Amino acid sequence: MQNQRTIADLNLNETAIIAANQQGNIPLKLVQMGCTSQTKIKLRMVAPSGDPLCIQFGGNDVALRLEDAKKIAIESV
């Protein structure tokens, strides 16, 4: 797919699901916190300079850098 949206494209407070087969693109630490393909996420906060981003999944608020967020494809709910 050409125009696949990523976490970086989410609007504030928008909810989405991490697309299938994204395991390779999600950092190991994030996977071990419970964020994998099919996990429902929400863009919670954006740092003042637009980077890093803070996503929410389950009861976690986790910050990741824009460059990592751009690699993780999402699907709308």
Add this chain to the structure above:
Amino acid sequence: MKKLVLIGNPNTGKTSLFNALTGLNQSTGNYPGITVDKKKGYFSIAKETFELIDLPGTYSLEPHSLDEEVVLQEILNIKEPVDAIIYISDATNLRRNLFLFSQIRDLEIPCVLLINRIDKLEKAGIEIEGSKIEAYYKCPVVFTSVTKKEGLNSLNKVLTELPNKCNYSSDFELKNKGFEELGHLKSIKNNYWAWLVAHQKSTHKLFHKEEQIEIKQILQSVNYNSEELLKEEAVDRFSKIDILLETTVKQTTTDNTISRKIDKLLTHKYYGYLIFFGVLFFIFQAIYSWASIPMEWIDSFFGELSVWTHTSLPDNRINKLVSEALIPGIGGVVIFVPQIALLFGFISLLEQSGYMSRVVFITDRFMRRFGLNGKSIVPLISGVACAIPAIMAARNIDNAKERLITILVVPFMTCAARLPVYTILIALMIPSNTAYGFNLQGLILMFMYLLGFVSSIVASVVLHKIIKENSEANFIIELPSYQIPQLKNLLHTLISKTKSFVFDAGKIIVAVSIILWVLASFGPGKAFNNAEIIVENTQVFDESNTYDDALAAHKLEHSYLGYLGKGIEPIIQPLGYDWKIGIGIIASFAAREVFVGTMASIYSVGSKQESGKTILEKLRQAKNHTTGKPTYTFAVTLSLLIFYAFAMQCVSTIAIVKRETNSWKWPIIQTVVMTGIAYIGAFLTYTIFS
């Protein structure tokens, strides 16, 4: 005695539990090889004594930082095996917390699952069926709220009933047939141990020599992608946890609205930074104004103690050693305690409340521009107190390159040890007066702090370009919900950190004071040993040049220290310094604050009537022996300030950088480069202003 370890995710109340169980009966040591603090404590229940080791918080058994590496090192300890594990989890986020627990459980070491923070459950709309979880994992489950002191009795009961052997067997499946070979080794207990060994090279050194060789051989014949397999493991574990939670946990709401509201303010485009600078401003104001009162007490206490010992002990060399070297040396360490304790206190408050991770969040982008990391902000800020704990605080930076740069630039920050030097030099340079309503001395001091910060940032940019080390570690941090800090935890960190400063840095400072005193009190040849006769025969005495003063000055000039100072005089003359300042600079390479004490000794060793005169007055009157003009001119003082801002003058910092980078290369480069910058900077300053 049973050996227990305490494991859990960060921000689950682990520290509170450790403090609640062990009280003040704890100690901090070091892990061999790596310098992560090892927190140990003892407690007993019904005559049975337990040793409890507090491990750094981690999300998985795969270490992402140096701090986390310790966890594996401790629980796979073959020489002193762990008897049982206390696993603490956060009731409001069981899914993530059970991931690490499921790994721990597969180790087949008896363990207890603590579900903590149950006081938050009602508000979060969560209901947990503990008995079903207990039945599923076959491990005792205890509900607690450590801060509310709930459930601790049940925990004690469970601990006394702990089995010696694990009463279930793990069903962990190796995803690669090649790893099965590892299971034949005696020290590898089961599949999961084999899995950890296969994926974590750092565990190999824990095994016996022969086994290490075998492990290496087995793994060489297997072809695998560690990261892929570990992700598969995580997905498997979470799918099992999800099935378990479906039947055991009922959750109605998920949002912590209070935290959200606070976040909106604290990470706001403008207010976020404004509040951050406000907090910093408050901390520094507090450190300098609150600490100054106890510091004065300490100062006068040690001053009087030294006079008292001098007059009440018989007048001999031991008397002088104690009253002129030992007591002022110890005093010089203790005087920093109020400032350092306050700083550690504030940092602990910021960390406990959850604010620190917000600071990391809003500063990461800015810091990254300079090759640093949002997490570098903690070491940099701590560097204002002391580079030693600050460099140690860099351990939780996952990215190796960003961590190295942080370690290398922290010593540029204006540490507390520079403060007494700056204070006295600034007072020498300009009289205390106000201009346009500002205190001029305070303004210069602020400039020096800014200079320290700017230099560390510039140094980072340069290092970022030079260092070619590649490291792929991602920046992933949790933003935990806000907590009200616990006073007990605050006091515990404050005491243990201050203690380690006093004893680690203190040893060196006291040793140096004694060496300096010896060097200043003894000298080679006739010029020193016949000082009395020489002075009497060659000088005329009057009120401005008493016999005692002249003798003291003559002795110092011809002592070992005097010759040392004169030896480096040609090198420091271009900076405007004489041999007396040279002595101060030599002494400062042990620790910067030694400068003030050394100057005091140089201008007063041996003279007894001078107690009324302050060091400042003495320095003002000092004359350069070649020019005959006052030594401390504006240009010299400013050049000294610049020298002290940049020079790497601290043995303890050099030692800690060596330990943290595990090489002599970086501390040597750091020392040479920083001191080089100091020399050039001081030379330029002196040339321009004189």
